[in-house]
Amino acid sequence: MIALPFATLPPLRRPGVRLVLSLLAALTFGAFALTLSCGRGCLSPEQVLLALTGAPGAEGAFVVAELRLPRSVLGLLAGVSFGLGGVAFQTMLRNPLASPDIIGISASAGAAAVFAIVILSLDGWLVSLVAVAAGLGVAVLIWALSARGGGAGARLILIGIGVSAMLDSVTAYLLLEAPAWDRAEAMRWLTGSLNGAQLTQALPVAGSLLLFGGLLACTARNLEVLRLGDDTAEALGVNPDRTRLRVTLAAVGLVAIATAATGPIAFVAFLSGPIAARLLPGSKGLLWAAGLVGAVLVIVGDFIGQFLLPARLPVGVVTGAVGAPFLLYLIIRVNKNGGAL
Amino acid sequence: MQAQHVPRLYGFTALLALLGLTAVLSLTLGARSVPWAEVWAGMTGQIDSIGAAAVAVRLPRTGLALLAGAALGLAGAVMQGISRNPLADPGILGVNAGAALFVVIGIAWFNISGAQSFLWLGIAGAALTAVFVYLIGAGGQGGATPLKLTLAGTATSVAVSAFIIAVVLPRNDIAGSVQSWQVGGVGGARFDTLLPALPFAAVGLLLCLASARVLNALALGEELATGLGQSVALGRLMAAAGAVILCGTATALCGPIGFVGLVVPHLCRMIAGVDYRLVLPLSALAGASMLGLSDVLGRLIARPNELDVGIVTAFVGAPFFIWTARSFRMRGL
Numbered sequence: 001m002i003a004l005p006f007a008t009l010p011p012l013r014r015p016g017v018r019l020v021l022s023l024l025a026a027l028t029f030g031a032f033a034l035t036l037s038c039g040r041g042c043l044s045p046e047q048v049l050l051a052l053t054g055a056p057g058a059e060g061a062f063v064v065a066e067l068r069l070p071r072s073v074l075g076l077l078a079g080v081s082f083g084l085g086g087v088a089f090q091t092m093l094r095n096p097l098a099s100p101d102i103i104g105i106s107a108s109a110g111a112a113a114v115f116a117i118v119i120l121s122l123d124g125w126l127v128s129l130v131a132v133a134a135g136l137g138v139a140v141l142i143w144a145l146s147a148r149g150g151g152a153g154a155r156l157i158l159i160g161i162g163v164s165a166m167l168d169s170v171t172a173y174l175l176l177e178a179p180a181w182d183r184a185e186a187m188r189w190l191t192g193s194l195n196g197a198q199l200t201q202a203l204p205v206a207g208s209l210l211l212f213g214g215l216l217a218c219t220a221r222n223l224e225v226l227r228l229g230d231d232t233a234e235a236l237g238v239n240p241d242r243t244r245l246r247v248t249l250a251a252v253g254l255v256a257i258a259t260a261a262t263g264p265i266a267f268v269a270f271l272s273g274p275i276a277a278r279l280l281p282g283s284k285g286l287l288w289a290a291g292l293v294g295a296v297l298v299i300v301g302d303f304i305g306q307f308l309l310p311a312r313l314p315v316g317v318v319t320g321a322v323g324a325p326f327l328l329y330l331i332i333r334v335n336k337n338g339g340a341l
Numbered sequence: 342m343q344a345q346h347v348p349r350l351y352g353f354t355a356l357l358a359l360l361g362l363t364a365v366l367s368l369t370l371g372a373r374s375v376p377w378a379e380v381w382a383g384m385t386g387q388i389d390s391i392g393a394a395a396v397a398v399r400l401p402r403t404g405l406a407l408l409a410g411a412a413l414g415l416a417g418a419v420m421q422g423i424s425r426n427p428l429a430d431p432g433i434l435g436v437n438a439g440a441a442l443f444v445v446i447g448i449a450w451f452n453i454s455g456a457q458s459f460l461w462l463g464i465a466g467a468a469l470t471a472v473f474v475y476l477i478g479a480g481g482q483g484g485a486t487p488l489k490l491t492l493a494g495t496a497t498s499v500a501v502s503a504f505i506i507a508v509v510l511p512r513n514d515i516a517g518s519v520q521s522w523q524v525g526g527v528g529g530a531r532f533d534t535l536l537p538a539l540p541f542a543a544v545g546l547l548l549c550l551a552s553a554r555v556l557n558a559l560a561l562g563e564e565l566a567t568g569l570g571q572s573v574a575l576g577r578l579m580a581a582a583g584a585v586i587l588c589g590t591a592t593a594l595c596g597p598i599g600f601v602g603l604v605v606p607h608l609c610r611m612i613a614g615v616d617y618r619l620v621l622p623l624s625a626l627a628g629a630s631m632l633g634l635s636d637v638l639g640r641l642i643a644r645p646n647e648l649d650v651g652i653v654t655a656f657v658g659a660p661f662f663i664w665t666a667r668s669f670r671m672r673g674l
Contacts, residue, residue, distance in 0.1 A: 166659030311511030324500030
């Protein structure tokens with residue numbers, strides 16, 4: 001979107017973006033509050049506040065502070081991370097299919113996290129570190145393998161799908177090597193789940209949101225300029241390669257650390273960007289809108305999986321069941337519009 | 342013509358030798374390596390040593406691996422021919438996952454048991470998924486491009502897997518057995534579950550092998566094929582039915598196994614050229630060898646545990662998938 005010479009255009013649009021962003025923020029907060037107060041039974045907002053402030057003898061203190069809060073916080077942070085990382089990849093590669101969960105970044109982080117936990121017996125920050133290293137390694141690998149022809153064409157996505165399949169088989173093998181694990185734990189690494197979430201797990205995710213989210217925010221303007229093409233970007237004083245490097249680092253960091261905490265929650269990174277783009281009037285604020293959409297997807301998906309279905313299901317099953325039809329819809333729409341995929 | 346016959350002969354002989362070697366390795370190697378004398382004893386039913394007993398267990402297992410491998414290799418070759426797509430594979434296109442879903446639903450909701458019913462369920466699931474994925478992947482401009490088919494298959498696989506988990510997770514009584522079956526393994530093979538599958542496999546095999554001419558004509562393009570007097574629609578339908586029967590049978594027997602059908606036809610094309618009258622039988626032979634060898638590998642890597650063969654084929658086959666996606670212009674497609 002090239003800046004138009006009419007000074008009146010941007011002010012007309014800005015309120016729209018702000019409105020959408022504040023509505024999304026309100027929705028996120030509402031979903032967060034809902035998961036704190038409602039579960040098998042519901043508590044009033046005052047009761048939740050009392051329980052959170054640790055008032056002695058508050059009703060439901062254990063349920064709210066020990067069970068629901070860590071789960072909701074982890075879901076919120078991971079959702080924002082997935083949403084930001086996903087939309088960063090999609091924008092940079094100019095292709096909605098090039099999201100980290102389709103091209104194998106999430107799969108590599110998941111496999112690395114399982115490797116770090118099962119084989120190396122690591123925990124906490126170190127697991128996240130291994131996951132980020134693996135994510136970066138795989139990003140470089142996919143890049144190098146698909147370099148012929150350039151861009152995020154069919155080749156990059158197909159290669160990513162291949163890498164994903166291979167790494168999923170590694171995860172399956174590693175899970176087999178750890179027979180002491182129960183099925184719920186294995187399920188986390190296969191589909192992504194918030195079961196058994198603890199506040200300590202949320203710490204690395206919060207740190208990565210500060211660090212990599214900040215890096216992404218600093219690069220957001222350059223990324224926006226990059227949409228105009230490399231030549232235009234360079235003419236406007238933006239270094240395309242450096243921008244891509246920073247965005248890749250930030251997006252991989254976000255996705256990998258969130259994956260190390262919750263497992264690869266299916267399709268959240270893939271869905272957030274396109275949903276946010278449909279809500280917003282233009283491309284402004286897309287990054288933040290996608291982050292909020294990601295948070296809503298994870299929190300609401302987890303709530304649905306826990307309480308609204310006949311059986312308790314991990315969040316990844318719910319988002320997978322939502323995301324797959326959307327991917328099919330994307331293909332059908334391309335068929336109708338006659339674009340080449 | 343004389344010059345062409347020589348590599349054909351070599352190819353067939355080499356693959357037959359490989360198949361024999363695979364069978365021998367599969368019988369002798371594993372958590373316990375068995376010497377020759379005991380292999381023979383086990384095969385003739387004289388089970389008086391541990392080694393002979395191990396061989397007696399490995400015998401149906403080897404049979405299953407070879408049968409399923411041949412089915413998947415052949416089905417992959419046919420699918421690549423029908424869709425004229427170098428990345429087609431029963432696993433990647435989600436056909437095996439669809440078959441698995443039907444079998445799982447049959448077990449969990451309708452209390453179905455018995456090898457025969459599993460086979461019918463698997464074939465029905467494979468057929469529905471194949472039609473669904475092909476309709477989505479082949480619509481619009483450009484027809485069934487590799488990317489569209491692969492994405493449609495991937496999306497379908499994810500949705501189906503989510504559904505399988507949703508069906509299985511609340512059922513603790515069946516969860517364990519379904520989960521190990523779902524990875525794709527041949528470890529639990531018994532002759533009495535293998536036998537009912539033989540007629541299905543035979544029908545699928547014949548349908549596929551009979552469609553070689555149609556596939557050859559299709560490789561030239563649809564119009565030209567019609568011009569050459571081939572009934573394209575009928576031939577395609579027959580070939581697809583054969584492939585679907587093979588996929589459904591293989592999946593009902595040992596769970597969804599991917600990448601065999603992708604790798605094998607490409608290798609066979611390298612040996613024998615683009616003529617499907619050769620590629621199809623070679624793919625069946627090579628598929629049997631690949632799955633058999635993958636199973637042996639899975640037994641050796643994780644000793645004394647066993648690695649399900651589906652994990653091994655994915656690990657071996659995915660790099661091949663990447664390589665194919667990179668080069669894109671494989672021979673003749």
